[in-house]
Amino acid sequence: MTAMGVKEIRDVGAAAFAWLSAHRADFALDEEAFTADGQVDATWKPLGELAQTCQSVRTHLAPSDPLHDHASDLLRFAWQQTGRGELFVRLQGLEPFATYPLEVYSVFAAAGLRHPGYEAAAALTARTRGWRLTEQEPTRRLGVLKAERRSGIHRPDESAQVLRRTWLGGLPEPWTFERSSGYALTHVVFHLTDWGRAPEGVPTDVAAYLAHWLPSWLDTCLDAGMLDLGCELLVVAASLPTPPDLATFQGPWARIAGAQHDSGALPQEDAPVEPDFLYCYHSTLMAAFAAAQTLKRLTGVTDDDTEAARPQGVPG
Structure with missing residues (x-):
């Protein structure tokens, strides 16, 4: 198994971006x-995930x-696909009470x-x-609240109360972890930390719980071939207040690198043949996101270093 350091993790991210x-x-x-x-799920969801990953990496x-x-x-490509925001107006007329348009739009607003x-x-x-x-499910509610705030809609913050109604916020028995709770907990951390930008957003008790159990859950997911969830958990590990210990996560990163196809695609579940777009785009995005977030924490890049990555570099 190849030893995974900063260079090797960067190679995973670079290959993922080449495929994207x-x-x-x-x-x-x-x-x-x-x-x-x-x-x-085959139109707005992939585009929204592309935008969120790219905004986070930037x-x-x-x-x-x-x-x-x-x-x-x-x-820039994703923003142009929305008609520079004009297509959200069209969606608003078609589905005025759907939340997904605002959730996708808020990614661009944050940029x-x-x-x-x-x-x-x-x-x-x-x-x-x-x-x-x-x-709404509590995890989705957290996401909608964050989307509102990003888009200029302000109301009293109920995130702390909503958090405690999520699976993760209740600090459940660790053996109750399964696929659905895994995806839920990763997104709770994404929302709490603004997709990794604010590790201090994770409460102390939740951070300690995650730091203790993430290695076991990562092994469980990768043993089951759930590569996309494995990448999401690597993002979580790199989003906690205490930076990740590379030695602890070298094994999972090596397994992700080993499953990545030569093209840079990472299948949703371990597969010898590269699957169709819809069955690998999410995992590949998460590999790129996990690589960038891990590199940030391992190399000590600060928000001051990334200040120039703010909106002025994107419009076009």
Whole structure:
């Protein structure tokens, strides 16, 4: 098994970005994204995940880092696919009470890419009782609250209360960890830390619980071939207040590197043949995200170092 250091982890991220750049056309929106029975998971979800990963990578790595350039280029592409925000206005008319348009839009807003017309329409909807009372799982509720704040919609912060209604916030018995709770806990940490930018957002008791059990859960996921969830857990490990111990995570990183195809694609579950786009784009994005977040924490890059990665480098 290859020893994994900073260079090897960077190689995983660089290969993932090479695949993402080569397959950017597969992230493009078409009219399927606006049909009444359109498959959101095959249209807006991939584009939103591309934007979120690229925005996160840009804020985690210095502008001089080649991975920063790849991320900026793909973020520009994603923004152009939305008609520079105009297509969110169209979605608002089609599905005024759907939350996914705001969740995707908020990623661009965090990068300084904004559409005032959509924000005004979304803010009007958000003032209705129908919007505020929509029933949501606690993890999704955390995400919607963060999306509102990013998009200029402000209301009393209930994140702390919502956190304690999530699986992770309740500090459950560690042996109850399974696939669904795994995906939920990673996204809770993503929301608490602004996708890794603010490790202090994880409460002390939750951080200690995760630091203790993440290595075991990582091994469990990788033993089961769940590569995408393994990458998400590596992001979580690198998003905790105390930086990760590389020695502890060299094994999981080596397994991710070993499963990555020569093209840079990482299948959702271990597979000898590279699968279709929809079955590897998410895992590949998470590999790129995990590499950038891990590199940031291992090399000690600070927010001051990444300040130039803010909005001014993206519009176009």
